[in-house]
Amino acid sequence: MQSFAEKLESIQDALRKQSLDGWLLYDFRRSNPLACKLLGLDEGILLSRRFFYWIPVQGEPLKLVHRVEAHHLDHLPGKKHAYSSWRELETQLALALQGKGRVAMEYSPRNAIPTVSRVDAGTLEVIRSFGVEVCSSADLLQRESIWTAEQLETHYYAARVLDSAVAGAWEFIGARLAAAEAVSEYEVQQFIISRFQEAGCVWAGDPIVAVNAHAADPHYTPSENRFAQIQKGDWVLIDLWCKRKEPRAVYADITRVGVADSKPTERQQEIFGIVKAARDAGARLVQERFEADEPVMGWEVDQAVRDVIDEAGYGEYFVHRTGHSIDTNDHGDGANIDNLETQDRRCILPGTCFSIEPGIYLPGEFGVRLEYDVFVHPDGRV
Template identity: 50%
Template sequence: MRKNGGYFMESSIKIRIAEVQNYLREAEIDGWLIYDFLGLNRVSHEIFTFTGHLITRRWFYFIPSQGEPTLILHKIETVNFPKVPGKVRCYAGWQELFSILKQVLEGHARVAMEYSPQNAIPTVSFVDAGTFELLKEFIPEIVSSANLIQYFTCRLNEDQLQSHKRAAQILHEAQKDAFEFIEKKLQHNEPLTEYDVQQRIMKRLHDQGFTSHSDAIVAVNDNASNPHYAPTQQNFRPIQKGDCILIDLWAKEKKPGAIYGDITWVGYAGQTPPEQYVEIWEIVREARDLAVEFLRTNHAAGKVTHGFEVDEKVRQFIDSKGYGTYFFHRTGHSIDQDDHGKGVNIDSFETRDLREIVPGLLFSIEPGIYLETFGVRTEIDVYYSEEGPQVFTPQQNELVLMNV
């Protein structure tokens, strides 16, 4: 909870130090240095529980590959981390802080931080340039903690997996209700807008105990050509017979640790959609299924799969159909307690995500093609288990057609 530029917090740690140290040794990394100032490092919130006292000064938590961790914090903050394992080193002035950092980090040549070379993975890049410059005086090599973050904060436990499954089912029911609502309104020639449908979806999700960081996308015709278009109370379009319709919705339960679901379905307000609309739908559907099959094949062969490889497979297929120029976003994103999580993205386009897809991760697969007059996207969520990829969001295999 933020107040006066800081955080009220009573600290407890959510990761097991011994497991982190085993990981560090296997990766030949000498330590993990977690740094935060006024909530700058979002990852710190995945590692510590923040409630209670006000934090307004810089703090560091260093987990060496061997030995005791060290917490470095200002003297006025000494009561704020009572449950953190390891030693506590306190500073008052900046010279003392620099001296303590030098002592604690001495002999550790390769240290991981929330940093990404050339900002390759923005979702894990939180160390500011000045702090990086300072620490380079003490650490010969600073490497990205991206894989550590993924392994220790993004993998779902069983309760979280069940939370995602519940979200997937509720979202599926909501999109089904939305298309049926559109059909009924059009059958009776009653006025209807994108915003009306969006608000119906959000009320339904709220009433069922779900929440979302933003409202659903309901887009007709060329509005769907903008992947992140969303209607507002001031900006919307009427829904009419003969319209191509895209609905993208995401939500999670209103409780701590809940995991998002995220789906996109498309339909046509009529029984005979335009030939090109059907063609594009079939391409994106096949591209979606190709991604899942690629993951299954690699898993069965015992091959490691990286995020960028799946995106390349999908992108090559769409390009082979002549529509590569019209697919201008990544194939998928990480999903955890945030709809756009901090794990591996299915991306070789916006970034080149070199992270491995490891068991326990959840991510979307959502290829799309966006032409001048309409856009088509299909989205499912893939949970990568020890047995391979699993999909708990019901898959759309045919266009939703309406009897209007």
């Protein structure tokens, strides 16, 4: 795993390319998980006081830590200043930022990208009082979502686990129905979880198994006390995600649909076909842009997908963004495929992964979501 000291040179190079004077990372009680992740602060460490870590575009970083927790950033390069009072802290911040112009922080203008907007308004007021312009660190953070070759292998492993688990789930449902035995959404969910456990994987949030009208609720999840039975002829949506239980492993995330019968109805086939065409349109745009060595932003991919569903007359039933970044978290820190909930104007970078998962949700009837993961290789292959 690359140490932060090894990352520092590439971060400072990125600062130069973006005409930034530095990057000011801040946290209070883990209010900024992006900074904690970047700086390698384990979840078990108590962070009860404010800290700042200043990365200048050139030169040595600066650590501003409270004397109660003065050791927390000792694993990072740079000079350390400890403070006790708010006056000491502001004095040290003023000295660090003196003469600086543009400073990156975990801030998003007008909260355009909520996942990046982690620094509170009061702290921004303090930093701006020193005469600097606070800029968004969104493009800097996205670099953290670039996978290594080793991480790509963990993704392939997780994807194989998902494929096996969902195939087993269909067989589990079919066998129960063939034997005239009851089978519920919750039982299928627990079957999938058992496959994850056998494969040495972890997951955040339990898999979605949704039958008929439940499938029209994008994030419906069965539980021990809330579930429906699956019967012959029912429509079933299964959304599942996991990663290998090891440091720096990345997720895989897929959604599949099927019917507990010999064939779907014409209505089900129609909706499935529209969603599949939309999904393929998004992947095609990404592939075409990288083949032409042209940039492509997250919002553009969303719009290409959304146009297909709009033109088919079902736009009002596609109620969420097209996809999300994937890294060590299932919903990662890179560009999202979104021109609905937000307009993500970040470019998709080589070495990153994201989902494409359009859906049409017909209340009271059923829903179709088709999700696969798209990885852009460092050489631009999609």
